[in-house]
Amino acid sequence: MYDVYEVRKDFPVLEKVIYLDSGATTQTPKPAVEAMNDFFYNYGANYGRGAHRLSIAATNAFEDAREIVADFFNAPPENTIMTKNTTESINIVANGFGFQKDDHIITTMGEHHSNFVPWLRQKENGAVVSVADIDPEGFVNPEQIDEMITDKTKLIAVGHISNVFGSIQNIEKIIQIAHKSNIPVLVDGAQSAGHMEIDLAALDCDYFAAAGHKGLLGPQGTGILYIKDPETIQPTVLGGGTTSDADACGFKTKPAPERFEAGTPNLPGVIGLGAAVEYLQKLGVKNVEAHENKLARDAAKRLKEIEGVEVYGPENRAGLVSFNVEGLEPHTVAMRLDKAEKICIRSGYHCAMPGQKALGINGSARASFALYNTEEEVDIFVKAVLDTCQPF
Ligand SMILES: Cc1ncc(COP(=O)(O)O)c(C=O)c1O
Incomplete structure (x- = not known):
């Protein structure tokens, strides 16, 4: 397994934000x-x-x-x-x-x-x-x-x-x-x-x-x-x-x-x-896969425990988790996470309307993980979602 903290040195932007939008596009190493x-x-x-x-x-x-x-x-x-x-x-x-x-x-x-x-x-x-x-x-x-x-x-x-x-x-x-x-x-x-x-x-x-x-x-x-x-x-x-x-x-x-x-x-x-x-x-793709999937599965499990949060997708998911917070638009969730902890997530239909409409999901927030994310970032993210559920 690689050392994620060593890897992060090759992605300077990660010192500035918590980047959980790698499903849209990843950061590029030095x-x-x-x-x-x-x-x-x-x-x-x-x-x-x-x-x-x-x-x-x-x-x-x-x-x-x-x-x-x-x-x-x-x-x-x-x-x-x-x-x-x-x-x-x-x-x-x-x-x-x-x-x-x-x-x-x-x-x-x-x-x-x-x-x-x-x-x-x-x-x-x-x-x-x-x-x-x-x-x-x-x-x-x-x-x-x-x-x-x-x-x-x-x-x-x-x-x-x-x-x-x-x-x-x-x-x-x-x-x-x-x-x-x-x-x-x-x-x-x-x-x-x-x-x-x-x-x-x-x-x-x-x-x-x-x-x-x-x-x-x-x-x-x-x-x-x-x-x-x-x-x-x-x-x-x-x-x-x-x-x-x-x-x-x-x-x-x-x-x-x-x-x-x-x-x-x-x-x-x-x-x-x-x-x-x-x-x-x-780094080895198998190592990357194990790392990303663990972070996403851990995040999904913990989000599910928060009252008012609905999580989509299977338990054995790949490295991303889509969710909704009761009473909030997905974009509002994304903006609040950014404002609170500089967390960058995706929100909306993710250019995949047919499936979501068919399942009655009116868009969602999505955190997607990459080889450079850490357990600490998952902690901060889950805590920020929990705070988002409280009256603003
Ligand atoms: C499953 C899937 N297919 C296609 C695309 C489009 O990719 P690109 O932006 O490289 O054209 C995306 C982008 O998020 C995707 O997630």
């Missing part, structure tokens, strides 16, 4: 910030565009970072596309899959809007979308997905970990069920990447979308998309970087991953992401 500075100070240039030394250095650093990220997920680098966030990754698949009239897509009520709206939008192409239920703890039942499959089902899109309930879905089972009928599966790994060990070769999903700026500790503006068979997706944005030949009669696209990375990429961001993933690997 080595990653330094790697980005190094790019700007010493070799800032464009990707693959020139024969000069700076361009070569920048291209090599970008490709090294891709390899680190791909290796982290046990995926080939050529199948690992660097995007700007999870949302872009999912949209690349939704818009490049080529859905046609009567094609059937299955998703679930537990999804973030980023893994929901892009599929609903395919109705404009005549596709039919079915939405599997979630139970009161946010779990999807793989058997229900099995029953929804028809001979027209073309894709199943499911989130790995719910960003509202912290429920860890049985995606292995869902993939197994889907593959029995040769149906590809997209996994939204926004809340799982970097928070648990993920071996994409073993998992065998067809598409895996994740953020670089959440559990992987990279900067904002980074994301990844793994595509098992890049030929199944047509690139939707074309131009520089994607093209191997062009004349007045037509053009040829490069192979993956370049064909999905049109224009100048986020070079400093991806280089920072590579350094962040190396940092995470040194």
Whole structure:
């Protein structure tokens, strides 16, 4: 196990606040910030565009970072596309899959809007979308997905970990069920990447979308998309970087991953992401997972003991806890925690309205934990929620 107090030295902002909003975006460790500075100070240039030394250095650093990220997920680098966030990754698949009239897509009520709206939008192409239920703890039942499959089902899109309930879905089972009928599966790994060990070769999903700026500790503006068979997706944005030949009669696209990375990429961001993933690997993802889950489960248990506080999600949750305080809007709870103890939590619908509306939850407050949070912070947080329940 790593020393959390040593780790905190790499995240200076943690001296100023209690940061419990890592589900939205994490803080970035010093080595990653330094790697980005190094790019700007010493070799800032464009990707693959020139024969000069700076361009070569920048291209090599970008490709090294891709390899680190791909290796982290046990995926080939050529199948690992660097995007700007999870949302872009999912949209690349939704818009490049080529859905046609009567094609059937299955998703679930537990999804973030980023893994929901892009599929609903395919109705404009005549596709039919079915939405599997979630139970009161946010779990999807793989058997229900099995029953929804028809001979027209073309894709199943499911989130790995719910960003509202912290429920860890049985995606292995869902993939197994889907593959029995040769149906590809997209996994939204926004809340799982970097928070648990993920071996994409073993998992065998067809598409895996994740953020670089959440559990992987990279900067904002980074994301990844793994595509098992890049030929199944047509690139939707074309131009520089994607093209191997062009004349007045037509053009040829490069192979993956370049064909999905049109224009100048986020070079400093991806280089920072590579350094962040190396940092995470040194601490060990299994250690990180155990640490985060313990904090969240402890916080959930203690919040449940407070009268007037309702906690959502299962006991064996991942590293986040959503809750409501009777008589208070979630935003009011968040503002009071900030004012009282500089605690930063998320409040509202967390961009996941369908599931909450279905379960009659009118938004919630959410504390989400990362590898740098401590037991002392949980103590202060629980005490602050307790105080919030008292008349202001
Ligand atoms: C489950 C889930 N999917 C998708 C997203 C969107 O991620 P991004 O901001 O990287 O596009 C989030 C963000 O919180 C999320 O929690």
